[in-house]
Amino acid sequence: MSKLELECVLVVEDDAELRDKILVPGLRRFGFKPVGLGSAVELYKWLASNSCGLIVLDVGLPDDDGFAVAKHLRETTGAGIIMLTGRHSQSDHIRGLAEGADVYFTKPLDVELLATALHSLSRRMSARPLAQAFAPSERWRIEANGWRLVAPNGSVIALSVPERAVLQKLESADKPVPREDLVAELDGIIEDFDPSRLDMLIHRLRRKVETKAGHELPLSAVRKMGYMLSF
Known part of the structure; x- marks a missing residue:
């Protein structure tokens, strides 16, 4: 995956204030190039003509179940997926990871913690040999x-x-x-x-x-x- 793709982050979150006033500008301060999207439909339309290496995905989207979206992304893309949700149950956490999320966070979430997780994920997804990436x-x-x-x-x-x-x-x-x-x-x-x-x-x-x-x-x-x- 290219360097540009690993700098790109799709922030799929229907809460416009959280997305546009906190997550997107916050991730930009930590060196990413975030794109804010408000629904699964917007996500699929964007991916139809663009590529991005990292996706922050809200579970509670207005037009589709976030778990189903994560499963679809895992089957059709090579993107790293961080699920972001207000659900705190262990079963939801397990389900998120099982459906394809690399990381599962519950809200509220500190932007620096999210940025650190994205940086760690992008390193693991880089083109270097796996042993070198982790050593x-x-x-x-x-x-x-x-x-x-x-x-x-x-x-x-x-x-x-x-x-x-x-x-x-x-x-x-x-x-x-x-x-x-x-x-x-x-x-x-x-x-x-x-x-x-x-x-x-x-x-x-x-x-x-x-x-x-x-x-x-x-x-x-x-x-x-x-x-x-x-x-």
Whole structure:
């Protein structure tokens, strides 16, 4: 499956506010190219002339049962499927996975968690040999054009726009990057960025990575020089 297909996410959700104000813009912030659709019919029409590697599918669609849609997608496409539903019963969870979903989430759902699951799913679906795709590495890696950080144990961390900007700037340097350069990088993507927020952003990024991956991010503050990444 191509890189473009694995960046595309169809968000099939009939709740327009959840779809258009939370999920679609939220996934866009984590590097995906989401397309919002409100029904199974819209989904099938879109797939008739386009291809997409990832699908977030609501169970309670107005025109078809989400479980039946998942089963059809599994039989006719190679897309990764994440089911998103308000149903909390174990039997529904089991049914969703049995009908073809790769991941089953219940609402309400944090967008960052959804983005992380999509990044993990896209890695498994990449064109690399299966053993290579799953094998933990002994080094940190930044993938998916900077939107995905992978720890040495294989844990995947979805990056936000400012997190991505900081890590890409640090990764491309072979010496400590001055604070002023990082602030300038962030100021270019965040209007009126407050320089005092840089330390807080890095602190939160370190905590996020350690919590999700169980590894300390090798990002160091170098006195009187700036910050340095040691991948």
